[in-house]
Amino acid sequence: MVISNELNNKTLVIVQLNGGNDFMNTVVPYGNGLYRDFRPIVGIDQEHITPIDDYIGFNNDVAPINDLYNKGQVAIIQGVGYPNSSRSHFRSMDIWHTCEPDIVANEGWLGKTVRMIDPSTDNPLTAVSFGRGLPRALTAQEVMVTSVGDLDTYGLMSGIQAKEQKAQALDLFKRVYTPAIGSGLIQDYLGRTGVDVIRGADMLKKAPQMYKSTVEYADNAIAKSLRDVARVHLAGLGTRIFYTQHGGYDTHANEVPTHPKLLTDLSGAIGDFFQDLSDHDADQDVVMLVFTEFGRRIKDNASGTDHGSGGGAFVIGPSVKGGLFSEYPSLDPSEHDQGDLKHTYDFRGLYSTLLENWLGLDPIEIVNGNFEKLNLFK
DSSP states (O other), X not given: OBOOSTTTTOEEEEEEETTOOOGGGTEEOTTSHHHHHHOTTTOOOGGGEEESSSSXXXXXXXXXXXXXXXXXXXXXXXXXXXXXXXXXXXXXHHHHHHSOSSSOOSSOHHHHHHHHHOTTOOOXXXXXXESSSOOGGGOOTTOOOEEEXXXXXHTTOOHHHHHHHHHHHHHHHHHHXXXXXXXXXXXXXXXXXXXXXXOOHHHHTHHHHHOOOSOOOOSSHHHHHHHHHHHHHHTTOOOOEEEEEXXXXXXXXXXXXXXXXXXXXXXXXXXXXXXXXXHTTOOTTEEEEEEESOOBOSSOBTTBOOBOOOEEEEEESTTBOOEEESOOOOXXXXXXXXXXXXXXXXXXXXXXXXXXXXXXXXXXXXHTSOOOOOOOBO
């Protein structure tokens, strides 16, 4: 149900960090001596941390996000998770995508959101996903979502190429989610709802032609995706939900050499994206959610960390009331969740906040209940 007509130009950009970002090494609890005790190898050096307060600080690899935080445009949601957190990538991401921690659901939270926004499916670009395959968050019965691999070539494909890309996207989609949902009726349902993921090429091909910018995005996957989001948003095609993904966060023993570059690429792309929109006076109606399926374990394991819980998320944009929200999970061993940070805030409350206070929608049917909302917006 739409509860506010005043918010119908608001746009939500999702950045999904695949693999489980290490929140403890992103927003670092440097003020707690246990951090050094638990992480003698992967812990971030003091000189590489910019304090937020006397307890936590930003890893300097996310300096552009820190810059936006200093402008009051970043909300740090600490300890985001859900009860009895799953350490399985597929199952945990499935829970984040469907808001169903106890059963395997057949509709995603953003798919249901799109259905509320555009019940008649008038615009095939109400939701656009950049990357290979369709995220399960965007699946829902009778919902049209456009999936784009490369915006520069998307509108130039022949009919045969479009069919091939559609087949590849659906095949990848099925293979990715089979471990979580099996190959039975739900899998068949998802295949049927994904049949039209390549619609909208004629509309989208206008976006690169209309785009001009002085911002030079980096040459990496997340920067390219966010540049594509900027181009489509600036083209005014009516897209309300954008979905992007940044992979590689399941670092394990490779965390020390790998995680810094991941954070640098991510943060740089986000900084460039908001600078681009600001330069075009087109950032006021845009909010970005950055999330991951879970955090990492508190103690390092050789040169890395294993799957954990109690991670964190960012909500970013000039309309955001910046600051710290919820509580940073305790590092005290007596309060650990099986060796992990214990979650302090339910992610469904975060979704509810975005749905009701940003998109103007009733969140109850989408997130399957009432959850504590946050005061995230100015």
